[in-house]
Amino acid sequence: MSLSHQTPDGTGSPLLSIIVPSFNQGAFIRRTIESCLEQDYRPIEIVVVDGASKDGTLDVLRSFDGKPEVRWVSEPDSGVVEAVNKGFRLAKGVFAAIQSSDDAYLPGAFRRAIPELASDESLGFVFGDIVKIDAEGREISRAVLEPFSPEAVLSVKTWIPQPSCFFRLDLARALGGWREEVPYAADTDLWFRMMLKARGRKIDAFLAQRRVHGGQRDKQGARIIRDYTQTVKDLFDRSGAPPKLRPAAEAGVLLMMNRYGRDETEEVRSARWAQAVSLYPPLRGPRRSLAARAFAALRRLAGRVRP
Numbered sequence: 302m303s304l305s306h307q308t309p310d311g312t313g314s315p316l317l318s319i320i321v322p323s324f325n326q327g328a329f330i331r332r333t334i335e336s337c338l339e340q341d342y343r344p345i346e347i348v349v350v351d352g353a354s355k356d357g358t359l360d361v362l363r364s365f366d367g368k369p370e371v372r373w374v375s376e377p378d379s380g381v382v383e384a385v386n387k388g389f390r391l392a393k394g395v396f397a398a399i400q401s402s403d404d405a406y407l408p409g410a411f412r413r414a415i416p417e418l419a420s421d422e423s424l425g426f427v428f429g430d431i432v433k434i435d436a437e438g439r440e441i442s443r444a445v446l447e448p449f450s451p452e453a454v455l456s457v458k459t460w461i462p463q464p465s466c467f468f469r470l471d472l473a474r475a476l477g478g479w480r481e482e483v484p485y486a487a488d489t490d491l492w493f494r495m496m497l498k499a500r501g502r503k504i505d506a507f508l509a510q511r512r513v514h515g516g517q518r519d520k521q522g523a524r525i526i527r528d529y530t531q532t533v534k535d536l537f538d539r540s541g542a543p544p545k546l547r548p549a550a551e552a553g554v555l556l557m558m559n560r561y562g563r564d565e566t567e568e569v570r571s572a573r574w575a576q577a578v579s580l581y582p583p584l585r586g587p588r589r590s591l592a593a594r595a596f597a598a599l600r601r602l603a604g605r606v607r608p
Contacts, residue, residue, distance in 0.1 A: 314344065317415055318394030318470060321349040321402050322384035323375075327357035329403035329512060332438070334365060336510075337400070342411035348391050349373035349402075350384040358402075382487050386478040389470070395419075397470040399488065403512045404464040407432065410508040414467040417504060425499025426468035426492070428461050429508035436514035449503040451496045455533075456549040456581045457556050461492045461501070464509035472499055483535075485521055486528040493536050522561035529557045552581035 319337050323330055330349075337347045351358055353375055365371040372391070378384050385399055396415055400406065410429070418427045428449070433441045447459040454461060476494050479487040495501070533550045536542045542550070555577040559570045578584045 314342070315395035315415070315419055316393060317342065317345045317411060317467075318388075318392035318397040319345065319347045320385060320388030320392060320397060320399045321347060322381045322388065322399070323349055323351040323354060323358060323402040324381070324384075325354045325356045325358060326402035327354065327361055328436075329514075330358055331361045331364075332405050333400055333402050334361075334371060336405035336407075337411075338368065338370065339408065340406065340411040341409060342415055345370055345411065346392070346394060347371045348388050350378075350388045350391070351375035352380070352384055353377045379481075380484060382479045382481050382484050385487070389474055389478045392470055394470050396467055397473065398467045399463055400509075401464060403514065405510045405512070406464075407507055407509060409506075410465070411467075413506050414504060414508060417502070418467055418469070421500075423500050424469075424502055425472050425495050426461070426466055427502045427504050428466040429504040429506045431462045431465050432507055432510045434510045434512050436512065438510075438512075441513065443507065446503055449501045451546055452549040452581070452583070454492070454496065455546055455553050456577075456584055457553045458584065459503070461489075462509065462511065463488045464511050466492070468495065469499070483528040483532050485524045486532045489529065490532040490535075493532060493542075494540055497536075497540055497542055522563055526558055526561045530554055548580045552577035552584060555580075 321330070321333060326333075334347055334349070337345060347370055349362060349371070351362065351373060359375055362371075362373045362375065365373070374387075374391070378387070388399070389397075396418055414427050414429065418424055428446075430446055431444050433444065435441055444462070446462075447453055449459065449461075453459045472495060473491065476491065476498070478491070480490055483490045492501075533554055536550065537544075537547060555573045559573050562570075
C-alpha cells in the first residue's frame with residue numbers, strides 16, 4: 302500500500318482532489334490517472350481507493366509510486382459507496398471530483414472548471430459536457446447538456462455527469478458524502494442534496510470522457526428504481542426540499558420507472574410519459590434525449606456496486 306502526502310506547489314491556486322474508486326479496472330485505470338496528470342492546472346492530488354482488485358490494477362498503481370501527486374490504498378471494502386466516502390476522508394483539497402476508474406478527463410478540464418468554481422463562493426458545484434467513448438477510446442457520441450436548474454435535473458431534462466462534475470469538498474463532507482441507503486443512485490443523491498445547499502452551474506465545454514465497454518452490465522433495474530425513488534422521497538422528507546420542486550421530481554421518478562421497468566407494455570410507458578408531462582409541462586418536446594443519457598449514467602453506477 303502507498304499513501305504518500307502531496308502538498309500545494311506554491312502557485313496560490315486551491316488544491317484539487319480527484320477521488321478514484323477502483324475495482325478490477327486494470328485495463329483502463331492507467332488512462333484515468335494519466336488524464337489527471339496531463340492537466341495544466343496545479344496543485345492536484347489523485348486519491349485512488351481500490352477495493353482489493355484481483356486483476357492488474359495494483360501493478361498499474363505501483364507504477365505511479367514515483368509520482369507525488371498520486372496516492373492510493375487497496376483493501377477490501379463493501380463497494381463503491383464505501384470507497385468514495387473513504388476518498389472524501391483521505392482527500393486534502395479545497396475542491397474535489399469523483400472520477401470512475403474507466404473514465405478520463407479531457408485536456409484543459411481542470412483549468413476550465415476550477416477557476417469558475419472558485420470565482421463564486423455561492424457555487425457548490427459545476428459540471429460540463431461529456432464525450433462517450435468505447436473500450437479502445439474511440440469516440441461514439443457527444444452529450445451537450447442543457448443549462449442547470451434544480452427543476453431540470455429533477456425532471457431529467459438535464460443531468461449532472463459524475464465524470465465532469467467538480468465540487469467543494471467541505472460541502473460534500475458536510476452532507477455526509479454518499480449514502481449507503483441508496484447505493485444504486487448514490488452520486489445522484491449527493492448532487493440532489495448539494496442543490497439544496499448551494500448553487501450549481503453548467504459549463505459549456507467538454508470536460509470528460511465516459512467509457513462504455515463490455516464489462517458493464519445492466520441487471521439492476523429494480524434496485525435503481527428503488528434507490529432513485531428513495532432518493533427523491535428523502536429529498537423532501539429529510540432534506541427539506543421546497544414543495545415547488547415536487548412536480549419536477551415526481552415526473553423524474555416516472556421517467557426512471559419507464560427506463561428501468563421490465564416486461565411492461567408500451568401503453569403503460571406512454572401513460573407514465575403523459576403523467577410526467579402533466580406534472581411538469583416543460584418536458585414536452587423531443588422525448589428524453591437527455592433523459593436517456595442520465596439513465597445510462599445511473600446504469601453504469603449500478604454496474605459498479607459490488608454485492
